Amino acid sequence: xxxxxxxxxxxxxxxxxxxxxxxxxxxxxxxxxxxxxxxxxxxxxxxxxxxxxxxxxxxxxxxxxxxxxxxxxxxxxxxxxxxxxxxxxxxxxxxxxxxxxxxxxxxxxxxxxxxxxxxxxxxxxxxxxxxxxxxxxxxxxxxxx
Numbered sequence: 481x482x483x484x485x486x487x488x489x490x491x492x493x494x495x496x497x498x499x500x501x502x503x504x505x506x507x508x509x510x511x512x513x514x515x516x517x518x519x520x521x522x523x524x525x526x527x528x529x530x531x532x533x534x535x536x537x538x539x540x541x542x543x544x545x546x547x548x549x550x551x552x553x554x555x556x557x558x559x560x561x562x563x564x565x566x567x568x569x570x571x572x573x574x575x576x577x578x579x580x581x582x583x584x585x586x587x588x589x590x591x592x593x594x595x596x597x598x599x600x601x602x603x604x605x606x607x608x609x610x611x612x613x614x615x616x617x618x619x620x621x622x623x624x625x
Contacts, residue, residue: 482553497570506579507550513583517594527589531582564607576608584622
């Protein structure tokens with residue numbers, strides 16, 4: 481179902497993604513963050529849906545549908561390193577900074593800081609071409625939401 485999107489993302493020079501594909505790929509990375517600690521809580525699901533509604537102008541049903549598709553894509557997507565590097569090549573810097581804040585928001589949604597989530601977010605920030613400072617600022621913005 482997602483072969484075309486994954487093929488685009490994993491090509492040597494990933495093209496700029498159409499908006500619908502970019503939304504799906506970025507949502508899949510949010511799902512991956514939420515699943516990293518082995519718990520996929522209702523708070524994390526709710527946070528993902530709210531992020532998708534706010535940032536893509538979706539209604540609740542459209543956001544839930546996009547998240548459900550992202551859950552499936554996340555399972556089929558390659559390892560986080562290749563997936564995140566592909567997103568970096570296919571998205572603009574401001575989108576990646578926004579994504580980092582959204583990832584922190586999801587990671588913090590269940591009220592617990594998990595070492596595995598922290599590790600994944602450090603790796604993702606690096607692979608997305610973001611500095612530690614940019615990641616920390618994104619975390620601070622997410623905490624103040």
